[in-house]
Amino acid sequence: MSSSTATRPIRTISTKTASTNAASTNAAAHNRRAITALPDLRVGKRGWLALAVLMLPVLLISVDNTVLSFALPVISESLHPSATAQLWIIDTYPLVLAGLLVAMGNFGDRIGRRKLLLIGAIGFGAVSVVAAFAPTAELLIAARALLAFFGAMLMPSTLSLLRSIFADRRQRRLAIAIWAAGFAAGAALGPIVGGVLLEHFWWGSVFLIAVPVLIPLVILAPLLIPESKDPNPGALDLLSIVLSMVMLVPAVFAITQIGADGFSWSSIGLLALGLAAGFAFVRRQLTRENPMLDMRLFRVGAFSGAVLVNLMSVVALVGFLFYVSQHLQLVLGLRPMDAALALVPGLIVMVVAGLAVVPLVRFVRPSFVVAGGLLLSAIAYAIVMFTGQNATAVTLGAAFAILGLGIGAAETISNDLIISVVPEHKAGAASAVSETAYELGAVLGTAVLGSILTAFYRASVVLPIGLTDQQATSAGETLGGAVGVSNEIPWSLGTTLLQSARDAFDSGVFTTSLIAVLLMVSASILALVTLRKARG
Incomplete structure (x- = not known):
């Protein structure tokens, strides 16, 4: 009797352990199948x-x-x-x-x-x-x-x-x-x-x-290249397109103008226009679905x-x-x-x-x-x-x-x-x-x-004396212009102009x-x- 009683719990524990192990094995197999079933996203x-x-x-x-x-x-x-x-x-x-x-x-x-x-x-x-x-x-x-x-x-x-x-x-x-x-x-x-x-x-x-x-x-x-697009692009927003261009083009134009000729009222106005269009563009994007x-x-x-x-x-x-x-x-x-x-x-x-x-x-x-x-x-x-x-x-x-x-x-x-x-x-x-x-x-x-x-x-x-007005303008604005002019004038003047232009x-x-x-x-x-x- 006691022997029988003593062995019962052992049998019970063994059964539970086996069940648990079987469940773990089944879960692991299920996970492996799930992982295997995942699509391979890598391209060939x-x-x-x-x-x-x-x-x-x-x-x-x-x-x-x-x-x-x-x-x-x-x-x-x-x-x-x-x-x-x-x-x-x-x-x-x-x-x-x-x-x-x-x-x-x-x-x-x-x-x-x-x-x-x-x-x-x-x-x-x-x-x-x-x-x-x-x-x-x-x-x-x-x-x-x-x-x-x-x-x-x-x-x-x-x-x-x-x-x-x-x-x-x-x-x-x-x-x-x-x-x-x-x-x-x-x-x-x-x-x-x-x-x-x-x-x-x-x-x-x-x-x-x-x-x-x-x-x-x-x-x-x-x-070789598959087509792709936004599946839900929404309505064509022409106003946003116009605002994006008005935001960027005048602003970049103004930066270029300032770089070439310094600040002017026109460049400041273009910057202001770009900033205003940028504000309107951002506001519109934030309010659209x-x-x-x-x-x-x-x-x-x-x-x-x-x-x-x-x-x-x-x-x-x-x-x-x-x-x-x-x-x-x-x-x-x-x-x-x-x-x-x-x-x-x-x-x-x-x-x-x-x-x-x-x-x-x-x-x-x-x-x-x-x-x-x-x-x-x-x-x-x-x-x-x-x-x-x-x-x-x-x-x-x-x-x-x-x-x-x-x-x-x-x-x-x-x-x-x-x-x-x-x-x-x-x-x-x-x-x-x-x-x-x-x-x-x-x-x-x-x-x-x-x-x-x-x-x-x-x-x-420093431009040497003896250049025509056109030569002086060209040589005085860019190094490339000075090199071109130096080939059109006497050698001594050309050498002087080139040295000055390169140093400048x-x-x-x-x-x-x-x-x-x-x-x-x-x-x-x-x-x-x-x-x-x-x-x-």
């Missing part, structure tokens, strides 16, 4: 081929943004633009692009991003041929404006299509790293491509590179901070290229090809840095990576600041490599954060914000840093570089604050 070879096709417009647009940096001296000698026209040849493209990107990003969400990409590609290629044969500076400026119109269709489409193709976060981060590296590399590649082409062809050849790049895009995009651009995204520190990082990185890159391209060719007297080769190490470093930060942010906070990259940009400008007129091709090449290291890292992380924090159906609008920041940075880099150099040049250049151009390097250093340090601090909660 087709997805990466689609990325390769999307890189074609990315490289083209970014190259086109800076390719004129090296062509500008030749254009100055050929078309004889005024100092203001010379700045507009550079600034018209990013000015119009900045004004249209938000609107075009919204159109892409509505009509289809692939469709908008193809329309932009065909238009961009056709206008590039027109720009290549522009006979005057004014017609070249007009062609640049049309290029920007079609370019605005290309850029938001590429980044938002990446979001729809790469659903897996790790794959998407790598894809965006390649995208950002290509974008930054394209901006650095622009002067190199320009140098190679100008060595063998006329300045218009820098525009014709669009044609062989865009033909494969038009053929392959329908085969389905806004064109969800302004609440800017309340997210990672989004707003990443947008500002994009802007400041491009200010540093474009401002540096504006100076270094002219110093290498017109001050040091290098041929375009030799000047371009001095920038090759920086290009390589920029691409490598953009890809290397992808695994790095798994262990280091994105805020530290971005802030460190911006500080490297500050160091690059400090090198230029302290070398000044004694800067050699080796010195400038090393400074550009440091700049490329910083920008490659900062741009990759900032673009990943921008596209990752928004809903997928709003990817086009978010991409447009990112690209708008890029284009505003391109305008500011030229308008602010480039205009300071131009102002110092005008104030410091470099006289503003210290001030320009100091401003850039302060901007980059401030941007680094801003990144630490706004991106502190971002995770890799």
Whole structure:
């Protein structure tokens, strides 16, 4: 009896244990089946081929943004633009692009991003041929404006299509790293491509590179890239589109005007108009159920901070290229090809840095990576600041490599954060914000840093006696103009003019570089604050 009683609890416990173990086994098997049943979000070879096709417009647009940096001296000698026209040849493209990107990003969400990409590609290629044969500076400026119109269709489409193709976060981060590296590399590649082409062809050849790049895009995009759009775009908001353009175009125009001629009542009025339109645009977006651009995204520190990082990185890159391209060719007297080769190490470093930060942010906070990259940009400008007129091709090449290291890292992380924090159906609008920041940075880099150099040049250049009024005007406004005039006058006068012009151009390097250093340090601090909660 006692024996029987003693063994019963043991049997009971064993039965319960077996039941529990069986239940645990069944639950584990169920979990394994559930995990196995989850769809694999990773893409295969087709997805990466689609990325390769999307890189074609990315490289083209970014190259086109800076390719004129090296062509500008030749254009100055050929078309004889005024100092203001010379700045507009550079600034018209990013000015119009900045004004249209938000609107075009919204159109892409509505009509289809692939469709908008193809329309932009065909238009961009056709206008590039027109720009290549522009006979005057004014017609070249007009062609640049049309290029920007079609370019605005290309850029938001590429980044938002990446979001729809790469659903897996790790794959998407790598894809965006390649995208950002290509974008930054394209901006650095622009002067190199320009140098190679100008060595063998006329300045218009820098525009014709669009044609062989865009033909494969038009053929392959329908085969490899799936269409994507906002499934619930809402009613077409024409007023918001108009307000976005009125917000950006007058403001950027005013910045360019201030950079070229200083403050005036017209520039102040344009700034006021842009601010008023911006206030109305933001207010309208906040009150609509389905806004064109969800302004609440800017309340997210990672989004707003990443947008500002994009802007400041491009200010540093474009401002540096504006100076270094002219110093290498017109001050040091290098041929375009030799000047371009001095920038090759920086290009390589920029691409490598953009890809290397992808695994790095798994262990280091994105805020530290971005802030460190911006500080490297500050160091690059400090090198230029302290070398000044004694800067050699080796010195400038090393400074550009440091700049490329910083920008490659900062741009990759900032673009990943921008596209990752928004809903997928709003990817086009978010991409447009990112690209708008890029284009505003391109305008500011030229308008602010480039205009300071131009102002110092005008104030410091000493013109020799004996020049005609037209020669004096051309030589007194730009370094490229002075080089052109020096070839038209007697050798002794030409040598005197060239020496004065080169010294005058470099006289503003210290001030320009100091401003850039302060901007980059401030941007680094801003990144630490706004991106502190971002995770890799």
